[in-house]
Amino acid sequence: MSQPRGNSREVIVETALRLFRERGYEATTMRAIAAEAGVSVGNAYYYFASKEALIQAYYDRAQAAHEEACRELLATETAFAARLSGVLKAWVQVSEPYHAFAVKFFKHAAEPDNPLSPFSRESSPVREAAISIYRRVVEGSKGRMDPDLRAELPELLWLMSMGIVLFWVHDNSPGCERTHRLIDVSVAMVDRLVGLSHLPGLRGITRDFLAAIHELRE
Numbered sequence: 001m002s003q004p005r006g007n008s009r010e011v012i013v014e015t016a017l018r019l020f021r022e023r024g025y026e027a028t029t030m031r032a033i034a035a036e037a038g039v040s041v042g043n044a045y046y047y048f049a050s051k052e053a054l055i056q057a058y059y060d061r062a063q064a065a066h067e068e069a070c071r072e073l074l075a076t077e078t079a080f081a082a083r084l085s086g087v088l089k090a091w092v093q094v095s096e097p098y099h100a101f102a103v104k105f106f107k108h109a110a111e112p113d114n115p116l117s118p119f120s121r122e123s124s125p126v127r128e129a130a131i132s133i134y135r136r137v138v139e140g141s142k143g144r145m146d147p148d149l150r151a152e153l154p155e156l157l158w159l160m161s162m163g164i165v166l167f168w169v170h171d172n173s174p175g176c177e178r179t180h181r182l183i184d185v186s187v188a189m190v191d192r193l194v195g196l197s198h199l200p201g202l203r204g205i206t207r208d209f210l211a212a213i214h215e216l217r218e
Helices: 008-023 030-037 041-047 051-076 080-109 124-139 147-169 174-196 200-217
Strands: none
Touching (some): 008 080, 051 080, 080 124
């Protein structure tokens, strides 16, 4: 079997995402993707062993776009709230073209044992890359916070972002303005709690909270 052209991979991804949006994930076959992309079925499978692999490619693409959208903010802003808000809103911005697709697709990603779940083993590279953005949010912030909380905060912020993603999926307000409002409210609350975490009177509560998180991970 001859190897496909160098740009075929991107063409296949673009075609698959368009068909997923138009027809839905379940109704779109690899044969249909290959036909629309103008490649053979064998060439489609040369790059992607399954539709799940195509979604993982979408995850990779979205993650790269998010990192690029956050680059200047994280290089210049030092306030924790502004860094966190900017990163969350940048994700909404880069994901906007796929909003309709997310509504159709999320039921698959929400299944705990589905490889497309953001918590799955298959999604671990993208998950770790996403958490690393929140690690940069924390490490580049000048505000004081409990050191133990600082170590755990990147993953906790990523988990918060997953809740915002779920809200965004179902947000039909113009420009997803309700999601932006949720981000504003959530960031203000987290910023206040994080800013108080180093105070002597609240360190015990912070330790109890982190202990509960560790227990839930076991």
